[in-house]
Amino acid sequence: MSGPTPAADAMASPEPPGPVSLRVANGPLAAPVLARVVSMILARAACPLDRLDDALILCDAISAYAPSHSRDAHLSFMLATDARAIELRVGELRDGGASALIEDALLPEIGNVIERFSDSRRIEPARDGGGEELVLTFGFGR
Amino acid sequence: MTPDMELSLPARAENIALVRHAFGALGETLAIDEQLLFDLRLAITEACANVVVHAYADQPPGRLDVLATLLDDELTVVVRDEGSGIGPHPDSPGLGLGLPLIASLAESVQLGRDEQERTEVRMTFSLSDASDHHGGQDDGNLAHAGSSVDERQTDPTMPT
Numbered sequence: 566m567s568g569p570t571p572a573a574d575a576m577a578s579p580e581p582p583g584p585v586s587l588r589v590a591n592g593p594l595a596a597p598v599l600a601r602v603v604s605m606i607l608a609r610a611a612c613p614l615d616r617l618d619d620a621l622i623l624c625d626a627i628s629a630y631a632p633s634h635s636r637d638a639h640l641s642f643m644l645a646t647d648a649r650a651i652e653l654r655v656g657e658l659r660d661g662g663a664s665a666l667i668e669d670a671l672l673p674e675i676g677n678v679i680e681r682f683s684d685s686r687r688i689e690p691a692r693d694g695g696g697e698e699l700v701l702t703f704g705f706g707r
Numbered sequence: 708m709t710p711d712m713e714l715s716l717p718a719r720a721e722n723i724a725l726v727r728h729a730f731g732a733l734g735e736t737l738a739i740d741e742q743l744l745f746d747l748r749l750a751i752t753e754a755c756a757n758v759v760v761h762a763y764a765d766q767p768p769g770r771l772d773v774l775a776t777l778l779d780d781e782l783t784v785v786v787r788d789e790g791s792g793i794g795p796h797p798d799s800p801g802l803g804l805g806l807p808l809i810a811s812l813a814e815s816v817q818l819g820r821d822e823q824e825r826t827e828v829r830m831t832f833s834l835s836d837a838s839d840h841h842g843g844q845d846d847g848n849l850a851h852a853g854s855s856v857d858e859r860q861t862d863p864t865m866p867t
Contacts, residue, residue, distance in 0.1 A: 583717035585725070590711040597732035598712060605725045639709065 588641040588657075595640055596628035603644065603651070607705065610646050616705040619682045620651070623703065626678040627655055630669040634662030636696040649706030650684070655699040656691060663688040663699035710774040710785075718763055718771035718788060723755045726773050733775060737782075739834060747784070747832050750812040753805045754786035754828045762790025762826065772825075780835035781814075787827040792820070 587602055589595045603624050607617050631640050641656035658666065667686065670679040679686065683701040691698050714729055716722045727748050734744035755771060763769045772787040810816050813830040821827050 583719070583722070585722075586713070586715040587729075588710075588713040590709075593736050594712055594733060597736050598729050601728040601732040602714075602725060605728045609721070 583645075585644045586641070587644070588639055591632040591635055591638050591640060595632065596625060599628055599642060600624045602642075603653070606644055606646050606651060610648065610651070610705070612705040616703075620703055620705075622678060623653075623682040623701070626670045626682075627653075627666070630666050631655055631658065631662075633669070634658050634665050636660075636662065650702050650704040653683075653701045653703065655701070656693070657696060658691075658699060659696050661697075663697050666699060708776055708778065710776045712775040714773045715770055718755075718758050718768045718790075720756075720759050722771065723752055723759065726755055726771075727752060729773075730775070737777065737834070739782075743832065743834070746812040747782070750809045750830055750832075751784055751786065753809050754784075754830070757805055757828070758786060758788040758790065762788040764791065766790075777834075780833065782832045782834055784830045784832070785827050786830075787821065787825050789825050792826050 585602065585606065587599065589598050600621050603620055604617065607620055612620070635657050636659040637657060639657055643652075643654040643656065645652045645654075655663070655666070667677065667679050671677045675681070679701070682703070684704045685702045687700045689698050689700055690696075712729070712733060714726060716725065730748050730751055731744070733739075734747065739747070751773065755773065758771050759768070762771075769789050772785075774785040774787070776783045776785075806816070806818075809828070809830060814833050815831045817829040819827060819829075
């Protein structure tokens with residue numbers, strides 16, 4: 566076979582993984598799976614360790630509070646990254662669920678985890694029908 | 708049935724590691740036996756590698772979907788693509804062991820297409836009898852037990 570193998574390509578040109586879609590059932594799977602996937606994406610993007618920690622705190626907050634505001638028994642996440650930031654789109658939230666999720670993330674003496682650790686937040690109607698999506702951006706560029 | 712976990716990402720080699728990590732988290736959460744989790748991740752890796760190498764060989768990488776459903780101590784994993792389908796690849800860079808390896812590691816394997824004509828490899832793993840899993844624990848031989856491949860539309864000279 567001629568030419569580089571796919572593995573060799575991967576080693577030679579680390580790139581963002583492209584848009585990653587994750588959908589998990591509400592329950593114990595959501596937090597660890599989301600954290601692993603986000604960690605992997607950010608590690609590949611050479612995210613500094615301190616910001617990686619911040620991202621995981623953000624993910625934990627979302628995993629902890631989003632199930633209460635999902636429109637059914639699942640949560641979906643769409644992750645897109647470039648060299649300086651990641652966009653995390655939390656989907657399958659009920660109407661009003663996105664703002665309620667943000668409000669829930671208020672911790673005593675710490676403040677609102679979602680507001681503190683994300684760089685921007687917006688709420689959009691769900692692209693797949695009912696409910697809404699919370700779109701967060703998280704920057705890590707040096 | 709709705710999967711408990713669905714992951715969809717570009718079918719690129721480096722993304723296989725991301726799938727493995729996701730299943731690592733799933734395995735830890737479900738307290739899956741360590742050896743079974745090793746086998747499960749190996750089988751999934753092989754199936755994903757098939758997609759990366761063969762499914763979009765003559766076109767830009769498309770999507771790689773991995774779905775996991777847990778029901779009654781049985782974990783079903785589907786690796787799916789929208790590529791050219793499963794068929795002989797005489798120019799494959801692999802050793803031709805991918806599908807036999809998957810078959811040896813999983814309780815059952817089905818190859819075919821879903822209702823949207825997407826190619827899928829469907830693997831099941833029993834979580835309840837992990838100690839008996841593939842019978843290869845004692846002698847370290849992965850290949851002597853496990854399932855056979857249910858070829859719904861396949862060729863014996865399938866890619867790895």
